[in-house]
Amino acid sequence: MGLVASGAATTTGVVGEDPPSAPAGCNYCGLGRLCFPGQLAGDGQRAHGLRIRRIRLAPGKALYRRGDRVESLFMVRSGCIRETDESHGAPGAIIGFALPGEMLSLQCLAEAPSTTSGVAVTASHVCVVPWESFCDLSRESPQVATDLVRLVAEAAAAARELLAMTRDRNALGRVSGFLLNLSVRLQKRGVRGREFRLAMNRDDIASYLGLRSETVSRCLTELFRRNLVRVRAKRVQILNPAGMRKVYHES
Amino acid sequence: MGLVASGAATTTGVVGEDPPSAPAGCNYCGLGRLCFPGQLAGDGQRAHGLRIRRIRLAPGKALYRRGDRVESLFMVRSGCIRETDESHGAPGAIIGFALPGEMLSLQCLAEAPSTTSGVAVTASHVCVVPWESFCDLSRESPQVATDLVRLVAEAAAAARELLAMTRDRNALGRVSGFLLNLSVRLQKRGVRGREFRLAMNRDDIASYLGLRSETVSRCLTELFRRNLVRVRAKRVQILNPAGMRKVYHES
DNA sequence: CGTTGAGTTGATGGAACTCAAATAGCGTGG
C-alpha cells in the first residue's frame, strides 16, 4: 500500500515518469485555468502554478489502491482509468471511467484511506497534482477554492447521473445511455463522438451498468438490429443519436 | 419558481419563520464548527458567524424546486426532506432523504438552476444558510473553504453509496441496507437507532431504492419472517442488526 | 357503518441472470 504522490514514493504500477515539459493535450483538460502550467505556460506565472508530475501506466496497472492515502488529484492525459469500488473488501463494481481530460480521486478528499482503486484500462498517461498544491494556490486566490468546490460538486453530479442510469432504466436504456455519454464526453474534448473505440471490455461495461456481459452483448446487437449503432468488437459507430436518446429516455 | 433564500423572497410552501434564536438541536448539526452561532454562541464570535434564517415547512410543501437558482445551503433541524430528481422534466425518482442534522442542496453548487426538488415528507424545520455567507467566511479563514470541500465530497460519497445499494444488490439487500442506513444516521445524531419511526411511506422508499412498493412490502415481511425486524406501518424495530448486515452484504 | 387510503398478499408475465455452447478476434509461431 504505497503512499501516493506528495513525495518521491510511487505506487506499484507506475511504468515510467515524464518530466513536466510539453503541454500537449492540455487544451481540453478539465482543470482549466486552475492548472497554470498548462494554460499559462510562458506567461511568467509558472512559479505560482500547480506542481505537476506526470506518470505512465501500463494496462492493468494501478494508479492508486484501496487503502492508499491519496494526496493528489489525478488528471488523465491519454488512455482510460477505471475506478472500482472496494469499500467491502474484494474488488467490487466499477464506479466510473476517466477519459482524457477528466479527473479522478476527487472523492478521496472525504475519506482518509481511499475506498476505491484506479486501474489503467489501456496504456495511459496521467498528471498528478498534489492537494497541497491546491491549498497553497487557494491561499493566494480565493477563486481557486470556489473552483475546487465546483469540481467536487460536478463529481457528485456525475455519481447521481450514474445512479439515475442504473436504478431507473432497463438494460437497453443503460447501454444506450452509456454509449451516448461516452460520445458526449469525447466530443467535449475535441474527439469525434460518432465513431470511436471502446477502451474497456464487455465485462467492464457490464459491471459499470450493473448488468452481465451477456446482457450488454444482447443489447448491442438489439441496438444494431434497430439501425441505431454499428459495433464490431471495440469499434463503435453511432448511426442515430436521436434514436439512441429516445431509447434511453423511454426506458 | 421563486428565488430561494438570499433575499426576502420565500419559496412556495414556507409556512412560517422562526427568529434565529434558540440553538436547540444544533448539537448534532452536520455544519459543526462552520456554524458559529450554533457552536460558539456566547463566545463573542457571533459577528463572524454564518447568517442563518429558519423556516418551517408543512408536509408536502417544497423547500426548493427544479429550476430555482438555489443560493443557500439547507440544514434540516427536524422532520424529513425528500430530494427528487427532476432533470428529465416530470417528478422523477427520489435521490435522498435529509434527516435532522443533515444537509441538502450541496449539489446545487454545480448546476445553476437546480435539477432537483426538495419537499417536506413530514412537518419540518430547516436552517437556511446563504452561500454568500460561506464565501465571506472563507475569505477570513481558509479552513472554511477546506471544510466546505469536505462537505461536498461527503455528499458525493453518499451518492456513491446509494449507487452501490441499488445497482449491485437485490431487493432484500436494498431494503436491509436502507433500514441499517437510517439506523446509523439516527444514532449518529443521538437518536436511538434500534427502534424508530419511518417518516416516509412505502412508495417513497420504493422510489429511492428503485423498487415497487409491493416489493418493499414483501421484503419487510420476509425480514420479519427471518426475525430480523419488526414492522408495523411506520414503526420499525431492528431485532438483529448483524443479521441485517449479513443479508445486505450477501445480496 | 360505509368510505377512503395505505399497506399487504396472491397470481402471472417478462426482463435479466445463469450456464453452456458456438463464434469471432487476435497475437504467436511455423
Add this chain to the structure above:
DNA sequence: CCACGCTATTTGAGTTCCATCAACTCAACG
C-alpha cells in the same frame, strides 16, 4: 501468409427475481 490457440464476445435455453395487476386487510375518520 496461414494455422494454431487463447481469449473475448455472441448466441441459445432454461431459471429466477421482480414488476404488474388485482384482491384483500386494516386503521382512521366522518
